Amino acid sequence: MSVLERALRFPSNALEYTNILLTTNDAVIGASPREVVWTHRETTLYRYRSSNRRYAVPVLLVFALINRPEIFDLRPGSSFVEFLLGEGFDVFLVDWGYPDEEDADMGLDDFVCDELEWAVRETLRASGQDELTLTGWCIGATLCAMYCGLDRGPGRRAPVKNLVELTMPIDGRASDYAKWVGDDDFDVDEVAEQWGSVPGGAIDFANKMLKPVTNFWTTYRRLWDGVQEGTARPEAYQTMAKWVADNPPFPGRAWAQWIRLMYRDASLLRGRVRLRGRLVDLSRIDMSVLVITAGADHIAPRPGTMPFFDLISSRDVEHLARPGGHIGLVAGSAARKELWPSIAEWLAERSDG
Amino acid sequence: MADRENGAGSPEEQVRALFEEAESSAAKAFEQLVSKPSFGRLLAMSAENVAAVTRISFDAVDLLWRNLRLAGRADIVRLSRQLHRTEDKLERVLQEVEILRDEMARERDEEKARS
Numbered sequence: 001m002s003v004l005e006r007a008l009r010f011p012s013n014a015l016e017y018t019n020i021l022l023t024t025n026d027a028v029i030g031a032s033p034r035e036v037v038w039t040h041r042e043t044t045l046y047r048y049r050s051s052n053r054r055y056a057v058p059v060l061l062v063f064a065l066i067n068r069p070e071i072f073d074l075r076p077g078s079s080f081v082e083f084l085l086g087e088g089f090d091v092f093l094v095d096w097g098y099p100d101e102e103d104a105d106m107g108l109d110d111f112v113c114d115e116l117e118w119a120v121r122e123t124l125r126a127s128g129q130d131e132l133t134l135t136g137w138c139i140g141a142t143l144c145a146m147y148c149g150l151d152r153g154p155g156r157r158a159p160v161k162n163l164v165e166l167t168m169p170i171d172g173r174a175s176d177y178a179k180w181v182g183d184d185d186f187d188v189d190e191v192a193e194q195w196g197s198v199p200g201g202a203i204d205f206a207n208k209m210l211k212p213v214t215n216f217w218t219t220y221r222r223l224w225d226g227v228q229e230g231t232a233r234p235e236a237y238q239t240m241a242k243w244v245a246d247n248p249p250f251p252g253r254a255w256a257q258w259i260r261l262m263y264r265d266a267s268l269l270r271g272r273v274r275l276r277g278r279l280v281d282l283s284r285i286d287m288s289v290l291v292i293t294a295g296a297d298h299i300a301p302r303p304g305t306m307p308f309f310d311l312i313s314s315r316d317v318e319h320l321a322r323p324g325g326h327i328g329l330v331a332g333s334a335a336r337k338e339l340w341p342s343i344a345e346w347l348a349e350r351s352d353g
Numbered sequence: 354m355a356d357r358e359n360g361a362g363s364p365e366e367q368v369r370a371l372f373e374e375a376e377s378s379a380a381k382a383f384e385q386l387v388s389k390p391s392f393g394r395l396l397a398m399s400a401e402n403v404a405a406v407t408r409i410s411f412d413a414v415d416l417l418w419r420n421l422r423l424a425g426r427a428d429i430v431r432l433s434r435q436l437h438r439t440e441d442k443l444e445r446v447l448q449e450v451e452i453l454r455d456e457m458a459r460e461r462d463e464e465k466a467r468s
Contacts, residue, residue, distance in 0.1 A: 003365060040440065040441075040444050041437055041440060041441075100430075100433075101426070101430045102429075102430045102433035102434050102437060103437070105434075114441075118444070118448075121448070125451070176387065176388045179388060179389070179390050179392075179393040180392075180393035180396050180397060181393070181397060182393075183390070183393065183394070183397070185394065185397065186393075186394075186397035186400075186401070187401065190401065190404075191400055191401055191404045194401075194404035194405050194407070194408040195404045195407065195408070196430075202400065202403070206396070209387055209396070210384075210387065211380070211383075211384060212380075212383045212384075212387060213376065213379050213380035213383045213384075214380055217376070218376065218380065221376070
C-alpha cells in the first residue's frame, strides 16, 4: 500500500480503530449457557452441560484470584469450556466473584479449606461422582495443588482423580515480582490493611509493568497495523481486551499471604505451609497429574514450576512444555488446534469414558 | 529497484523496519529497567503511599458522612461482614443437613434390602 493510499484511508482507519477501542466493553465473553449450582459469599459454582457427555468424571475449572474465570470461555469458537463440552466432558467452573472490603479478611486458607473444598463437594454431589478432574490455572493451579496436598487425616485423600495444572507458580523467587515485593522493606501487611482488598487495577498495572512497552504500546500499535492492513480481528481483540481490563480486587489477607508464600519464603517447596493448622504437603499428590508450562511465561516462568515434579508422589505424571505466554498458551488462537486436543486426549484416558 | 534487489526494500519499508527495531530495543530496555531492585523499591513505596492516601481519604469522607448521621462505607462493610458470618454458619448447617439426609437415605436403602 502506497503512502498516498494510506493517507487517503487514514480517516476511515482512524474511525474503525477508535470504534474498536471504544466498543470493547460491548464484547460478549463467557457466553456458553451455564447454570448456578452453588453459591457462598462471592463464590459461585457453575455447571456447563454437555449434550454429548461421554465421560463420567467431571472437570472442575479453577482460575486465579486475579482477573476473571471467563478466560476459560472467552468467545464462541475460542472457548476451552466449549471445546471440553464438545469432547463430552461434564464441566464445572468456580468463579471467585468480586471480593470487596468486607472480604478483606479472606485468606488462602479460606479459599482452599472452604471455598474450593466446598466447590469440589458440590461438584461431586451435582455430578453424582466420587472423584473429579481438578484443573487450575495460574494462582488457581497453586490453590488446587494446595488443596490436594492438604492434611485430611489418616487414610483420607482429596477426591481428585486427575490434577491438571496450567502455568502454575510454585516458587516465584526468580521472577521480577520477587524484585518488587520480595524485599522485607515492602510491608505487605500494612498495604493489605490500608487497602482492605487490593484494587484489581493496581494488580493489573503491576502485571502490565512487567512488560511495559508491549502492554502499554505494542498491543495498540499492532491493532492499528491490523486496521491499516485490513487484517484486524475486532472480536478477538475486544474479547481479550475486555477480559484483561476486568480485574476484581484481591482480598488483602490472601494477597499478603500469597506474596510471602510465593516471593519470599517459597514455603510450599519446603512443606511449611499450614492452613488452619493443617499441613500442606505436596507429596500427598498421588493422583494422575498433567502440568503445562509456557516457554515465554513471564508471570509464572517455567523454572518456578519445575520443583513441583520433585515434590509430588504421583506415578502418572506428564509435562507438556510448550512455547507461548502465560495466558496465550491456553487461550490464544493456536490453543484450539495444539494444546486443547492434547489435554482432552490425556483426560479421555483417565475419565472413565 | 537496485535497493530492493539488495534486500534493502522501499524507503517506507526501511522506516518501518527502523521503527520496529526501535520499539523492540525500547521494550528490552524498559524490561531491564523494571527488573532492577531500585525500580522495585520505587514501586513498592509508591504502592504503600497510594494505599495510605486512599485510606486517609476514605476515612475523612466516612467521618464527614457519619457525622451527618448517614451510613458510611465502614458501616456497610461491618454489616456485610455480619452477613458473611451468618452465611458461613448457614452453609455449614446446610452441609450437615445434607450429610444427615444422605445417611438416612443410605440406612433406608439398607433396611429395604434387608427386608
